[in-house]
Amino acid sequence: xxxxxxxxxxxxxxxxxxxxxxxxxxxxxxxxxxxxxxxxxxxxxxxxxxxxxxxxxxxxxxxxxxxxxxxxxxxxxxxxxxxxxxxxxxxxxxxxxxxxxxxxxxxxxxxxxxxxxxxxxxxxxxxxxxxxxxxxxxxxxxxxxxxxxxxxxxxxxxxxxxxxxxxxxxxxxxxxxxxxxxxxxxxxxxxxxxxxxxxxxxxxxxxxxxxxxxxxxxxxxxxxxxxxxxxxxxxxxxxxxxxxxxxxxxxxxxxxxxxxxxxxxxxxxxxxxxxxxxxxxxxxxxxxx
DNA sequence: ACACACCCCTGGAAGC
DNA sequence: TGCTTCCAGGGGTGTG
Numbered sequence: 001x002x003x004x005x006x007x008x009x010x011x012x013x014x015x016x017x018x019x020x021x022x023x024x025x026x027x028x029x030x031x032x033x034x035x036x037x038x039x040x041x042x043x044x045x046x047x048x049x050x051x052x053x054x055x056x057x058x059x060x061x062x063x064x065x066x067x068x069x070x071x072x073x074x075x076x077x078x079x080x081x082x083x084x085x086x087x088x089x090x091x092x093x094x095x096x097x098x099x100x101x102x103x104x105x106x107x108x109x110x111x112x113x114x115x116x117x118x119x120x121x122x123x124x125x126x127x128x129x130x131x132x133x134x135x136x137x138x139x140x141x142x143x144x145x146x147x148x149x150x151x152x153x154x155x156x157x158x159x160x161x162x163x164x165x166x167x168x169x170x171x172x173x174x175x176x177x178x179x180x181x182x183x184x185x186x187x188x189x190x191x192x193x194x195x196x197x198x199x200x201x202x203x204x205x206x207x208x209x210x211x212x213x214x215x216x217x218x219x220x221x222x223x224x225x226x227x228x229x230x231x232x233x234x235x236x237x238x239x240x241x242x243x244x245x246x247x248x249x250x251x252x253x254x255x256x257x258x259x260x261x262x263x264x265x266x267x268x269x270x271x272x273x274x275x276x277x278x279x280x281x282x283x284x285x286x287x288x289x
Numbered sequence: 290a291c292a293c294a295c296c297c298c299t300g301g302a303a304g305c
Numbered sequence: 306t307g308c309t310t311c312c313a314g315g316g317g318t319g320t321g
Contacts, residue, residue, distance in 0.1 A: 077315055078314055094299095112298085130317095131316085131317090167316075263293090265313090265315095
């Protein structure tokens with residue numbers, strides 16, 4: 001399940017592999033992935049023909065392939081992957097889109113779950129429309145400061161886990177890194193966001209930024225079959241402390257790590273290091289600022 | 290503002 | 306062994 005660090009790793013890999021290449025033709029083998037233009041894979045294919053890839057950017061978990069005239073926005077969702085092949089390589093049963101280039105190479109998009117999406121825009125238009133427009137700030141941008149984060153939290157009564165997963169609140173975190181960031185900040189996933197002390201908000205901010213940055217530096221996490229565009233594994237899974245480790249002992253206190261559903265998502269945490277929020281007592285809520 | 294159910298889809302696990 | 310059923314998971318949408 002690619003999250004920000006994995007998508008950033010794919011971006012960097014594809015940047016090396018396909019920038020400067022010119023599209024010779026596109027094959028759409030499973031057209032429901034093409035969300036814009038909707039129900040019109042023919043226009044999708046025709047519009048992209050002869051375009052040259054100028055840059056590959058990222059916004060949250062979205063990749064953006066830029067040409068002179070167009071922006072192609074790609075989301076990998078659970079299992080989307082890119083691989084550069086030659087023109088003679090045959091697609092396997094899970095390859096749904098093929099970008100053929102004039103130099104005889106071909107970029108295969110493979111996605112077992114068929115959850116991935118493609119949105120095609122005129123260049124520049126993509127930032128003014130869904131799915132990119134409603135995204136929250138980029139956690140690794142210099143503009144995402146502690147003060148900004150504290151302002152964002154103001155008035156939020158949602159539990160931390162669903163809040164941090166909400167891409168409209170903050171772009172790029174997914175299930176793995178939310179669990180890791182909450183663990184590192186010693187915060188329970190069901191803690192209402194507006195009950196954090198200033199110190200806890202700071203700890204959460206720092207753990208989000210540090211966890212994501214370290215994961216980017218490690219080339220992402222290879223859990224559940226994630227590979228970058230060159231078929232290489234990331235290494236951050238070696239630093240994962242709670243995700244997928246239910247029943248194992250907490251690296252801090254050796255209590256067994258627990259798994260429960262929070263906001264409909266499998267959530268991993270240490271019950272001792274991340275204590276359960278106290279139930280609403282009915283008494284005055286302590287000030288959080 | 291927030292919570293939750295449902296849908297998309299398939300492979301792997303669990304149950305029988 | 307082989308069949309059926311259940312379930313995860315990002316994000317959009319719809320309902321309460």
